[in-house]
Amino acid sequence: MTGVTRWTGREVYLLRKAMRKNGREFAALVPVSQRQLTTWETRGETIDLRPGNQAALDTMLARAKVAVQQRFATLLTERAAVEHDERAEELLRRDPRTVKHPVDGKIMVLVEEGIYLAGAASTPNWLDGFRIDVYPTTNLDYERFVRATGHRPPRHWANGRCPDDLFDHPVVWVTWHDASAYAHWCGKQLPTAEQWEKAARGPKGRTYPWGDEPTAAKCNVSEAEIGKTTPVARYQSGASPYGVFDLCGNTWEWCSTEEEPGRYELKGSAFTSPFERTAPSLRNAANATMQDNDTSFRCVSPP
Numbered sequence: 667m668t669g670v671t672r673w674t675g676r677e678v679y680l681l682r683k684a685m686r687k688n689g690r691e692f693a694a695l696v697p698v699s700q701r702q703l704t705t706w707e708t709r710g711e712t713i714d715l716r717p718g719n720q721a722a723l724d725t726m727l728a729r730a731k732v733a734v735q736q737r738f739a740t741l742l743t744e745r746a747a748v749e750h751d752e753r754a755e756e757l758l759r760r761d762p763r764t765v766k767h768p769v770d771g772k773i774m775v776l777v778e779e780g781i782y783l784a785g786a787a788s789t790p791n792w793l794d795g796f797r798i799d800v801y802p803t804t805n806l807d808y809e810r811f812v813r814a815t816g817h818r819p820p821r822h823w824a825n826g827r828c829p830d831d832l833f834d835h836p837v838v839w840v841t842w843h844d845a846s847a848y849a850h851w852c853g854k855q856l857p858t859a860e861q862w863e864k865a866a867r868g869p870k871g872r873t874y875p876w877g878d879e880p881t882a883a884k885c886n887v888s889e890a891e892i893g894k895t896t897p898v899a900r901y902q903s904g905a906s907p908y909g910v911f912d913l914c915g916n917t918w919e920w921c922s923t924e925e926e927p928g929r930y931e932l933k934g935s936a937f938t939s940p941f942e943r944t945a946p947s948l949r950n951a952a953n954a955t956m957q958d959n960d961t962s963f964r965c966v967s968p969p
Contacts, residue, residue, distance in 0.1 A: 671831040673715045673723050675706040680745065681727060682707075684738035696722050739827055746806055746833040757800065761909055764800065767967070769852040770807055773800045775908050776969055782864040783871025786947045791860065798857060798865045799964040801898040801911050802836035802919060803848060805829060811848050818844075822959070835895040836917045836962035842930050842954035845920045845963035854965035859923040859931040859949070861966055866914070866934070866946035868907030873945060875906035875913045882941040885915030889941050895960075896937070914944040917962035925951040936960035 670677050682692040682703075693703040696719065706713060715723070727735065758764050763776045779795035805820075809828035812819050819826040820839040840848075842856075849855050857865070866875050874880070882889045884904035886896045898912055905911050918932040918939075925931055931951050935944040938960045943950075952961075 670724070670727065673720045675708065675710040675713050676745070677742070678703070678715075678723065679707045679710075680741040681723065681738055684734050684741055685730065695726060739830060742830045743806070743809070743828060743833065746830075763908070765797065767799075767852065767854070770810065770848075770854075770965075772803075772807060772965075774798060774967065775800050775910060777861070777865050777908055779969075780869060782867065782869045784860060784863060784947070788871040788947075793860055793864055795969040796857075796861055796966050797969055798861065798908075798910060798966045800909060802917060802962045802964045803845075804834050804898055805837045806833040808837040808840075808848065811851050815847070815851055817847055817851075820844075821957075832895070834897040834899065836898055836912070838895065838917060838959050838962055839957045840920075840962065841957045842920050842952075844957075846922075848963070849965045852965065854967045856920055856922040856963060857966040859921045859933060862913075862919065862921055862933045863946050865908055865910050866906050870907075872907065873947075874904075875910070875946065876904050880941065885912075885935075885941075885944060886937045887915040887935060887939055887941045887944060888937065890915075890937070892937055894937060913946060915939070917960050918950065918958075920961070920963040928954050930954055932961065 685692065687695070689700050689703055693700040696703070698719065706715065727738065757773050758766060761775065764773050767774055774797040776797055777795060779793065781790050781792050783789065784791040805828045808820070811817060820837060822839055823829060845856055872878060876884050885901055886892055895916055901911065904914060906913050913934055915935055916937055917934070918936045919934045921931040921933055923931040929951050931949065933946065933950070
């Protein structure tokens with residue numbers, strides 16, 4: 667069972683439900699007053715519990731029966747899915763170019779057909795129109811795929827389950843073959859390097875998704891000193907002209923373009939990369955069997 671990074675009133679409520687305790691019984695186990703427990707649950711995510719209470723809840727969860735831990739994990743994942751859907755609906759309302767894919771439920775945005783400036787030399791290039799995922803494939807997205815197909819889960823998932831605190835982070839430790847299997851399952855494809863670059867730079871060939879200024883604060887790169895992935899919706903100011911997120915930093919992303927047999931292009935740089943490696947025009951590639959903690963993917967589909 668993956669632990670809870672930060673206990674709030676939301677997690678307290680879900681643990682009580684998983685243990686099937688009423689307020690008085692659960693409060694006595696923490697131990698706190700029933701009034702204090704009611705305050706926690708009422709305030710939900712707006713309240714941070716004191717370190718002593720956090721430790722007590724950690725112990726309760728660790729000592730709980732396996733069935734309780736499984737129910738708690740399921741409740742957390744269901745809640746995360748609802749939050750994910752709420753963000754998706756907000757984006758659909760805000761941007762008329764977006765649609766929700768019928769299989770994996772991800773929000774996709776239209777990249778119109780036409781000429782765009784490609785590569786380091788900004789050479790004019792024509793591309794047909796396509797749709798691309800607004801966000802990279804998250805752990806929560808990938809868990810739906812694993813449950814539906816029985817595909818091997820990533821190595822960082824304890825007991826083969828999506829980590830509760832990483833549901834909205836890009837899934838990592840996936841090979842090109844894993845990414846392709848996900849794309850096949852939902853009826854999409856991995857983007858070509860050209861599609862990925864146009865989605866990142868726009869038709870006028872921006873140096874970075876947000877413009878031409880080298881602003882490291884707009885993405886998760888090594889200079890940020892975070893040292894791990896971040897939620898896919900975090901860097902709103904770093905979105906591309908089409909409203910696509912995380913096209914610089916956070917994780918490298920697999921493309922369908924084959925550099926040589928068995929070796930495929932990667933785009934975007936990662937939290938492990940220096941900012942100088944983030945420009946979408948730059949090229950990188952890896953063997954299809956490579957997997958790492960800084961490599962993920964997103965998908966495209968016809969318009």
